[in-house]
Amino acid sequence: MKRLVSKIDSSAPVNPDGNAAALIPSRPTISRLREAASVCKACTLWKNATQTVFGEGSPASRIMFVGEQPGDQEDRAGRPFVGPAGKVFDEALAEVGLDRAQVYVTNVVKHFKWVPAPRGKRRIHKKPRYSEIHACRPWLEAEISAVKPQAVVCLGATAAQALFGKQFSITRHRGQRIDSPLAPFAIATVHPSSILRAQDSESRHQQMRAFVNDLRQVALQTTKNQAA
Numbered sequence: 001m002k003r004l005v006s007k008i009d010s011s012a013p014v015n016p017d018g019n020a021a022a023l024i025p026s027r028p029t030i031s032r033l034r035e036a037a038s039v040c041k042a043c044t045l046w047k048n049a050t051q052t053v054f055g056e057g058s059p060a061s062r063i064m065f066v067g068e069q070p071g072d073q074e075d076r077a078g079r080p081f082v083g084p085a086g087k088v089f090d091e092a093l094a095e096v097g098l099d100r101a102q103v104y105v106t107n108v109v110k111h112f113k114w115v116p117a118p119r120g121k122r123r124i125h126k127k128p129r130y131s132e133i134h135a136c137r138p139w140l141e142a143e144i145s146a147v148k149p150q151a152v153v154c155l156g157a158t159a160a161q162a163l164f165g166k167q168f169s170i171t172r173h174r175g176q177r178i179d180s181p182l183a184p185f186a187i188a189t190v191h192p193s194s195i196l197r198a199q200d201s202e203s204r205h206q207q208m209r210a211f212v213n214d215l216r217q218v219a220l221q222t223t224k225n226q227a228a
């Protein structure tokens, strides 16, 4: 299988507000990290969010999935991928014989970034800025160090560019194994919300098949590594 070589993107401008590094506890287990992150103010996103949405799953998971940031429902529930995109994700996991209890799921940014809808009460998701991703990054790095997954799977361009470099293109490189210091197996695929935006049911079905195929590769690879 052709592999891409990625370097952790070190071209991030220094965040004038700093980042969350100073908040990382000593002996950082997932539960200690979650507690410390609950009061994170390393960027300004905490101001409009209900709470920090930290990663979730067994610290012994072999697979870590990384999304962009919590959405509206995740912000209210305090848990990642529990809204509509999470349902698509769960469906795809089930198709490859995995469930949430076996994997660790997190986001590059731990607070919901949103703007009010022009009319009504809806909160519209807003893509995080590079400085916000940079501010939040120590949490993700600490999660990866604590879980030590066999596979890191980026869901969508924001996660993939944060972890594999700004030039990373999901269109060109989805489903390709990436050489990364983060885990023995690293890969990026589409964000499940993109499947929800498909134009019609045929294209939704086809995009779901491709997403499931990417996840199947991950499931097979981690089973293989476990057997080795």
Ligand code: URA
Pocket: 067, 068, 069, 070, 071, 074, 079, 080, 081, 082, 083, 085, 086, 107, 193
């Ligand atoms: N989208 C994400 O990237 N993460 C979530 O937790 C929910 C939606």
